[in-house]
Amino acid sequence: xxxATIDGRTLxxxxxxxxxxxxxxxxxxTGSWWQQVTGEAIFGPMKGRHLTTxxxxxxxxxxWKREHPAGRVxxxxxxxxxxxxxxxxxxxxxxxxxxxxxxxxxxxxEIVIGVSLDGHDxxxxxxxxxxxxxxxxxxxxAKIILLAGDDGxxxxxxxxxxxxxxxxxxxxxxATGSEWSxxxxxxxxxxxxxxxxxxxxxxxxxxxxENYHPETTVYP
Amino acid sequence: xxxxxxxxxxxLVLLSIAILLAPMLIxxxxxxxxxxxxxxxxxxxxxxxxxxxxxxxxxxxIAVKLWGGRWWRKAIVSLAVILIAATTVLARVNVFEKMFxxxxxxxxxxxxxxxxxxxxxxxxxxxxxxxxxxxxxxxxAYHHVVQDIVGGLPVVVTY
Numbered sequence: 001x002x003x004a005t006i007d008g009r010t011l012x013x014x015x016x017x018x019x020x021x022x023x024x025x026x027x028x029x030t031g032s033w034w035q036q037v038t039g040e041a042i043f044g045p046m047k048g049r050h051l052t053t054x055x056x057x058x059x060x061x062x063x064w065k066r067e068h069p070a071g072r073v074x075x076x077x078x079x080x081x082x083x084x085x086x087x088x089x090x091x092x093x094x095x096x097x098x099x100x101x102x103x104x105x106x107x108x109x110e111i112v113i114g115v116s117l118d119g120h121d122x123x124x125x126x127x128x129x130x131x132x133x134x135x136x137x138x139x140x141x142a143k144i145i146l147l148a149g150d151d152g153x154x155x156x157x158x159x160x161x162x163x164x165x166x167x168x169x170x171x172x173x174x175a176t177g178s179e180w181s182x183x184x185x186x187x188x189x190x191x192x193x194x195x196x197x198x199x200x201x202x203x204x205x206x207x208x209x210e211n212y213h214p215e216t217t218v219y220p
Numbered sequence: 221x222x223x224x225x226x227x228x229x230x231x232l233v234l235l236s237i238a239i240l241l242a243p244m245l246i247x248x249x250x251x252x253x254x255x256x257x258x259x260x261x262x263x264x265x266x267x268x269x270x271x272x273x274x275x276x277x278x279x280x281x282i283a284v285k286l287w288g289g290r291w292w293r294k295a296i297v298s299l300a301v302i303l304i305a306a307t308t309v310l311a312r313v314n315v316f317e318k319m320f321x322x323x324x325x326x327x328x329x330x331x332x333x334x335x336x337x338x339x340x341x342x343x344x345x346x347x348x349x350x351x352x353x354x355x356x357x358x359x360x361a362y363h364h365v366v367q368d369i370v371g372g373l374p375v376v377v378t379y
Contacts, residue, residue: 001344001346001375001376001377001378002375002376002378003373003374003375003376004367004374004375004376005374010374011376012367013365013367013376013378014314014316014317014322014365015314015316015317015320015322015363015364015365016247016314016316017243017246017247017261017316018247018248018316019247019258023316023364023378024247025365025376025378031266033262036364036378042258043258043259043262044262044266051376054346054348054373054375055346056344056345056346057344057345057346058342058343058344058345058357059342059343059345059354060339060340060341060342060343061334061337061338061339061340061341061342061343061354061356062339062340064331064343064345064352064354065331065332067352068331068345068347068352068354069331069332070330070331070332070352071330071331071345071351071352071353071354072328072329072330072331072351072352072353072354073328073329073330073331073334073337073343073353073354073355073356074326074327074328074353074354074355074356074359074366075326075327075328075329075336076336076356076359077321077323077359077363079321080321080362082362083358083359083362085358151340153340153342154342
């Protein structure tokens with residue numbers, strides 16, 4: 001998700017083509033071409049400029065609704081008949097790939113959580129995070145924690161500094177006995193009210209993440 | 221002189237077809253793109269209309285000179301001009317927005333009474349300026365680009 005404004009001007013974007021399985025947008029105002037995954041203009045008057053990332057989450061609807069009961073949800077376009085079905089990821093997995101990952105430790109279409117922090121890129125297979133949550137790891141000089149939601153699908157990550165969380169029964173607690181929630185906030189105990197700094201995540205196929213982040217390492 | 225005109229007319233037709241097809245073939249979903257290919261596609265999209273219009277003007281000028289004689293001769297000359305005019309129009313069409321219709325005026329429903337999303341469906345979510353919005357992935361996987369303003373911040377949601 002990107003801010004649509006650059007130099008005080010709001011751009012309007014259109015789907016314009018595919019570059020190695022990742023799409024290109026074109027804006028009406030300058031005619032520049034933008035790479036979706038990096039937010040960088042690759043051709044046109046804006047070439048070399050970057051759109052600003054907007055912090056966002058990929059969550060299950062139930063979990064999001066619990067956190068934001070007054071939120072709004074994008075309606076389906078009634079003129080579109082060919083929306084993806086529930087098992088669309090399985091269909092996409094059967095489509096041919098134009099490029100393949102160089103690091104074969106993960107399958108091309110393994111879904112990873114990509115983290116870019118402190119000049120380092122690191123990929124976490126989603127299934128590992130969900131199986132092992134909380135995952136505490138180092139990216140560059142930053143210590144980070146990845147949490148799976150109680151829906152078993154949603155993932156969030158935070159810079160945790162010296163706070164080390166672990167699971168105790170169904171609860172997420174630290175050494176002081178404070179209890180923490182999935183949105184990185186201490187909800188009770190000595191640290192109650194402390195908010196960890198969220199980290200922007202990119203959920204992506206392994207081959208695509210690796211293609212645009214060639215120096216990436218892989219967890220564990 | 222005669223055959224020169226026919227040859228030029230043929231080349232103009234081929235040029236206009238190339239301008240139409242090159243970006244479609246290069247920006248194709250199931251093959252590997254190269255920087256040279258992308259540069260070519262961008263150039264063709266950027267300057268294609270100008271070249272197409274020049275080709276059309278040239279073809280009409282040649283057609284005027286070649287006009288006359290038997291009916292099939294007139295038919296071939298007309299067909300060449302019509303072909304160039306047609307490819308000029310078609311090259312303006314965004315094929316990707318024909319495959320995946322855009323959402324120029326997205327509509328929203330309140331989270332409390334949504335029927336079109338299941339509890340376990342994944343949504344992309346943003347919170348800004350006290351406003352929370354969710355974009356179901358199944359819809360994003362079709363439209364790919366949705367433009368919105370959340371808490372006063374213009375955003376483009378991409379998937």
